[in-house]
Structure formats: C-alpha cells, structure tokens
Amino acid sequence: MHTPPISTGVGLPQETASSALRERYVGDIAERFWVPAYQRGYRWGHEEVERLLDDVWNSDEPSYYLQPVVVKAIPDDDRWELIDGQQRLTTLFLILAYMRNESLQSTPPPYSLDYETRPEMLKYLSDPASIEPGSNIDAFHLAGAYETITAWFEAHGVRRQFVANKLYGYFFERVRIIWYEAPEETDSATVFRRLNVGRIPLTDAELVKALLLSKVESAAPSRGRSFEVAAQWDSIERDLRNPELWAFITAGKRADSTHISLLLDAIVGGPSGRDRPLFHTFETLRPDIELDPLGVWERVLDLHSLITGWYDDRDVFHRVGFLVTAGDHLGQIVAMSVGKTKSEFDAALIGRISEHLSLSEEGVRELNYEGRSAIRSERALLLMNVETVRRQRSSSERYSFHAHAEERWSLEHIHAQSAELLTRQDQWLEWLRLHRAAISAVPSIPAAARESLETEIDVALASPKLVESTFRGIEAKVIAALGESSDVDIHSITNLALLDSGSNSALSNAVFEVKRREILRRDKRGNYIPACTRNVFLKYYTSDADQQLHFWGMADRQAYLEAILDALRPYLLSDLTVEAGAADE
Known part of the structure; x- marks a missing residue:
C-alpha cells in the first residue's frame, strides 16, 4: 500500500517507501531503460564527455557522485x-x-536503453564504432562522444589497459548515482520539464x-510522524x-x-562554494539519517x-549580520557559539568583529579612499551604520541587511572638489543641471554672483555643443560658490560615506549641496x-x-570623525596590537 506523496520541492512527489531513494554504484546498474518521446536525443559533446572521464579519474574522494537518475516503474513491463x-547513462554505456x-574488458554494458521514437539508437549503441556521423543528429552526437572516449583512453598510451582496469573498478567501488524512483502516479513529462528547464537538479x-x-x-x-x-x-x-x-x-x-x-x-x-563536492551534505548526513533520522531532525530544529x-x-x-556581510559563513558563527553562555558568545562576536576591522583609533583617522585602505574604510563605515542603529535602545528600528544586499554600496565623497572624471558632453550637461538647481537654493551666494552664474550655466545648457574648456571654466566657478576653500584631503575618511553605486557619474562628482538635495529626495521617496549617510547630509x-x-x-x-570613532571604539585595537599584527604578516 502506498502512502500519499510528499512534495520534495521540484515537482517530484516522494513516497515514504524506503526504496524510493537509494545510492547505487554504476557497475551495479543492470536494468532495461525506456526513453520516452518527450525527451530529446543524446546531445552531449566533447567537453561534457571528457569532463566526466577526467572527473572520475582524477577524483580522490572515496565516492564520486553523478547527478541523480530519476526513474519510474512501467506497469506490466520489466523496463524503467x-x-x-x-x-549520463548513455555516456557511461558508450564508455x-x-x-x-x-x-x-570482457563484459558488455550490463544495462540497455530503448527509445520510443528513435529505434535506430539500438543499432548505434550496439556498435558505436561504426556509426556514420552524417546519418542524422543522433548519430552525429553519439559518434562524437565515442570519438572523445577513444581519444581519452589512447592519450594514456601504454597505460591504456591499466587505466581501463582502474576506471572499470571505480564503477563498482567509487562512482555512484542517486537512484530516485518516482511513484507510478507521477506525471513524467511534467517532472522532466521541471528538471530540465534551466537544468535544475535535485539538491x-x-x-x-x-x-x-x-x-x-x-x-x-x-505513520503520521513523517507528516509532522x-x-x-x-x-x-x-x-x-x-x-x-x-x-x-x-x-x-541568492538561495537554492x-x-x-x-x-x-x-x-x-x-x-x-565550488570547493564543496557534489552532494557533500547529503552523503555526510546519510549515515546519521539511516541510524537515527529523528535525531538528525532534532539537530535541524535546534539550529x-x-x-x-x-x-x-x-x-x-x-x-x-555585520559578520556575515563582512564575509563570515553561518557555519563559522554557529561553531563559534557552541558551548558558550550568552555573555561569552557576545564577547566572541565583539572579538571577531575586531579581527575583521583590525584598526586602532589612529588607524581610523588615517583611513582614506585610495588603494587597499578603501576596503577598510567601507567596512568601518558599514560597522558605524550597523552600530548606530543597534544602539538605539528606544527604537525598534533595525539595520536592514536585506536592503543593504539589494544595492551595490560603495564609498562616495561627501563633497567632490572637481568633476575631472567626467569626460563626455552628456555627463557635463547633467552635472551643470544638478548644480544649477543647487546654486539657486543656497542663500549665502551673493545675488549678483548667483544670477551671473545661473545665466552662464543656462547658456551652456542651451548650446548645441558644449566644449570641455567651457565646461571646466563654469565648473571652477560652481566649485568656488558651493565648495569650501580648503587644502584638506578630499579622500580622507572624514569626507566619505556609504552610497549606492547606482548613482550616475555626474552625481558622484557633485558637491555637498547637490548630494544633500538628492539624498533628501531619495529619502522622501x-x-x-x-542611517549615518542620512545623518551626514x-x-x-x-x-x-x-x-x-x-x-x-x-x-x-571633525564632528563626523568623532562620531565614527565613538561608534567603532568597542571594536578598536590598541596601536601596539595593530603593530604586532602587521609585523606577523
């Protein structure tokens, strides 16, 4: 008797019968398979075939897993x-x-493949060495795959027999598939489409x-426990x-x-990432699930x-959230928490953040926009923003790591003292439009100077062709009117804030008042x-x-720098600690 199917998430209903899912060595597959009409023919090329052979041969893992094979029993038939x-099965058959x-080897392939709409495939597979590639598209791909297999073995020269023996042995003691038996009521064509549109494998x-x-x-x-x-x-x-x-x-x-x-x-x-072997999680958990499935599930519930x-x-x-955004994996932080009390775990988190930051107070003062320091500046300002929100005890506001993840953030100058990075007419025109509006809003500019500058900008905007010399002349006047006359370092941490990098280049090279107006507009929208970027403007x-x-x-x-130091102080190292760490590198 079959129990009702339980969804696995990709359109494959999973019966609770234990035979529905199991591992099998390739060498033990001896079934007859029927390939229905809804599937296309064999289409693997040289790259896929060679990669399979190389991966199996070069793998030093005890088990090498191929992608799952999904089958369904055919009523009143001995085929699957x-x-x-x-x-995969066709390529293995050819090998x-x-x-x-x-x-x-003396033994032929132990399994067979029958095709609903391609009867000639039986002839091709029975003697792949004699396939005429020009016969049809199936013959072309089968002949190409067989040629790749031949070349791969021959490349081993006098060791060809040795390689064949080892590879054949691997099929019985190393190379495995996940054998997935779908229930008889499964709509096979629907499952096939869901697995192959975008090549979504079983995870x-x-x-x-x-x-x-x-x-x-x-x-x-x-039986109800499984449904729970x-x-x-x-x-x-x-x-x-x-x-x-x-x-x-x-x-x-992005999630699976x-x-x-x-x-x-x-x-x-x-x-x-890419270093994780295929089905590493499943294979590692499988023995524990076999022995104590509810115990494994309790571990998931606890986590x-x-x-x-x-x-x-x-x-x-x-x-x-900061640590994960800074690059730590969840597993690392979970391991950090094991066996610790709440206060001990808090202390461990603070220590780990200090490691990421790796700055003293003097180091913070020296942060800037240039070179490797830019990465440390961005991390410091992220932590400042996170800490500013965390400290708001009377507020339910949280730093939105989701909103942070949705944008691409970068260091932006709070006040840019030149637009030298703008090199095209469309960029110059946009820069002038942005600053024209700002000039009109700043009351400290003398009326006569404002009117003169506005007129000069309007003429430039109306010109059929704006040349760079004209733009640079107006730019200098605008900077003088809206900027501070100072020799301070434009790239210092005191002139940097986190902004989304989707801002256009004209805005990125704008002075403070232009950016302030844009930040307010976006905030209202x-x-x-x-939080700290808003506070700055x-x-x-x-x-x-x-x-x-x-x-x-x-x-x-100066006030901004003091605010940065205040937010980061619990995580800062002493100057001696930073110097010792630098000496060890």
Whole structure:
C-alpha cells in the first residue's frame, strides 16, 4: 500500500517507501531503460564527455557522485521509464562499450536503453564504432562522444589497459548515482520539464528530505510522524524565506530552490562554494539519517531555533549580520557559539568583529579612499551604520541587511572638489543641471554672483555643443560658490560615506549641496539610505554653533570623525596590537 506523496520541492512527489531513494554504484546498474518521446536525443559533446572521464579519474574522494537518475516503474513491463539521466547513462554505456570493443574488458554494458521514437539508437549503441556521423543528429552526437572516449583512453598510451582496469573498478567501488524512483502516479513529462528547464537538479536538501521522511516513516510507530516532520520542514522553509532573516544569515546571497539547505550545510560543515563536492551534505548526513533520522531532525530544529533566537536579539542580530556581510559563513558563527553562555558568545562576536576591522583609533583617522585602505574604510563605515542603529535602545528600528544586499554600496565623497572624471558632453550637461538647481537654493551666494552664474550655466545648457574648456571654466566657478576653500584631503575618511553605486557619474562628482538635495529626495521617496549617510547630509553630527547647512566644512569633518570613532571604539585595537599584527604578516 502506498502512502500519499510528499512534495520534495521540484515537482517530484516522494513516497515514504524506503526504496524510493537509494545510492547505487554504476557497475551495479543492470536494468532495461525506456526513453520516452518527450525527451530529446543524446546531445552531449566533447567537453561534457571528457569532463566526466577526467572527473572520475582524477577524483580522490572515496565516492564520486553523478547527478541523480530519476526513474519510474512501467506497469506490466520489466523496463524503467528514464525521466532524467539519459545523457549520463548513455555516456557511461558508450564508455563500457568502448572497453568491451577494444578487449580492455570482457563484459558488455550490463544495462540497455530503448527509445520510443528513435529505434535506430539500438543499432548505434550496439556498435558505436561504426556509426556514420552524417546519418542524422543522433548519430552525429553519439559518434562524437565515442570519438572523445577513444581519444581519452589512447592519450594514456601504454597505460591504456591499466587505466581501463582502474576506471572499470571505480564503477563498482567509487562512482555512484542517486537512484530516485518516482511513484507510478507521477506525471513524467511534467517532472522532466521541471528538471530540465534551466537544468535544475535535485539538491542536497531535497535528497535529505526524501531520505529523512522515508526513514522516519519506517522508524516511527505511527505513520503520521513523517507528516509532522514534513510540516515542520515546510514551516522552517517559510521562516527562511523572510527576506530580512535570510539576508541576516546570508548577506542576501541568492538561495537554492530550498532555503533550508543553508541549515543542513551549516550542520555538516566542510568546504564551501565550488570547493564543496557534489552532494557533500547529503552523503555526510546519510549515515546519521539511516541510524537515527529523528535525531538528525532534532539537530535541524535546534539550529533553526538558535538562528531565530539570534534574529530576535537586537545585539546579536546586528553583530552577526555585520559578520556575515563582512564575509563570515553561518557555519563559522554557529561553531563559534557552541558551548558558550550568552555573555561569552557576545564577547566572541565583539572579538571577531575586531579581527575583521583590525584598526586602532589612529588607524581610523588615517583611513582614506585610495588603494587597499578603501576596503577598510567601507567596512568601518558599514560597522558605524550597523552600530548606530543597534544602539538605539528606544527604537525598534533595525539595520536592514536585506536592503543593504539589494544595492551595490560603495564609498562616495561627501563633497567632490572637481568633476575631472567626467569626460563626455552628456555627463557635463547633467552635472551643470544638478548644480544649477543647487546654486539657486543656497542663500549665502551673493545675488549678483548667483544670477551671473545661473545665466552662464543656462547658456551652456542651451548650446548645441558644449566644449570641455567651457565646461571646466563654469565648473571652477560652481566649485568656488558651493565648495569650501580648503587644502584638506578630499579622500580622507572624514569626507566619505556609504552610497549606492547606482548613482550616475555626474552625481558622484557633485558637491555637498547637490548630494544633500538628492539624498533628501531619495529619502522622501522611500529609498533605503544608511542611517549615518542620512545623518551626514542632515548635519546631525555638527554642533549648532558650527552649522552652515549647504557646505561640508572642517567643523563638519571633525564632528563626523568623532562620531565614527565613538561608534567603532568597542571594536578598536590598541596601536601596539595593530603593530604586532602587521609585523606577523
């Protein structure tokens, strides 16, 4: 008797019968497969075939996994409908056929492939060495794959027999597939489309879910326990799809089709990114699931509870969110928390942030826009923004790591003293339009000087062709009218703020008043403006005695620097510690 199917997330209903999902060595596959008409023919080229051979041969892992093979039993037939895996199984068939044809092995391929609409494929596969590539498109690709296989073996020269023996042995003791049996009621064509549109494979999380539900069902006294686990799984998945929570633990990185994979990967640990072996999480968890499926599930529930607890704690939320945005992985932070009390974990987070920042007070004062210092400046200003929001105890506001992740942030000059980076007429015209509006709004410019400058800009804007010499002349007058006459370092941290890098180049090279007006416009429109960037352009840090709304002067810079130091002080190192660290590098 079959139990109702449980969704795995990619359109593959998963029965709770344990036979629905299992690992198999390639050498043990001896079934007859039927390839239905909804599939295209064999289409692998030289690159795919050679990569498979190289990957199997060069892998030093105990197990090498191919992508899952999805099959469905055909009623009253001894064949299996091959829903997904035709390309891989056909290539493996050709490799085995080559070994037999060249007398490198005595055994022919143990399985067979029948095609609903391509009867000639049987003839091609029975003697691939004699295929005429020009016969049709299927013959072309099969002949090309067989030629690639031949060249790969022959490239080993006198060691060809040795390589064939080793590779053949790997098929029985190393190379595995995930054998996935879909229930009989599955709509095969729909599953095939979902797996192949965009080439979405079964993921680690989906395989873990299928095996977990199967083992829970067989281990529990009541069949309903597996449905409870499935409901909890879906609930966790919904929680992790909260954009703010997801960005908090991932820095907003795009997710797999299942978000819960992040928790599974964190539990397992190991390499990340491209260095992570295929199905590493599933293979690592599989023995534990076989032995104690509910115990594995409790670990997932505990990690989910831990993360949601962090999310609800303002201090932990902001510190963990910063660390993740700065490059730490969730698994690293989880490992950091193990065995620690709340206060110990807080101290560990502060220490880790200090490591990322790696600055003394003097180091902060020396931060600037140039070279490697720009990276450290951007990180320092991010932490300032996060800390500013965290410290607002009477407010429920949080730093939005989701909004942060949605934009590309960069260091921008609060006040730019020249537009030298603008080199095109369209950029000059836009710069003049922006500054024309600002000049009209600054009351401290004498009326006669303002009118003269506005007229000069209007003439330039109306000119059919604006030449650079004309623009540079007007630019100098505008900078003099809207800028501060000072020799201070334009690239100093005291003149830098976080802004989204989507701003156009004319705005990036604008003076303070132009940027202030634009920031206010965006803020009113509902755009996300980092708290400290907003504060800078509202002159929040400058004392009342030093206020001059339309310019960014020395008093503003000094007040801003003190605010930066105040926000970062809990994370700053002593000058001696920084010097010792630099000496060790």
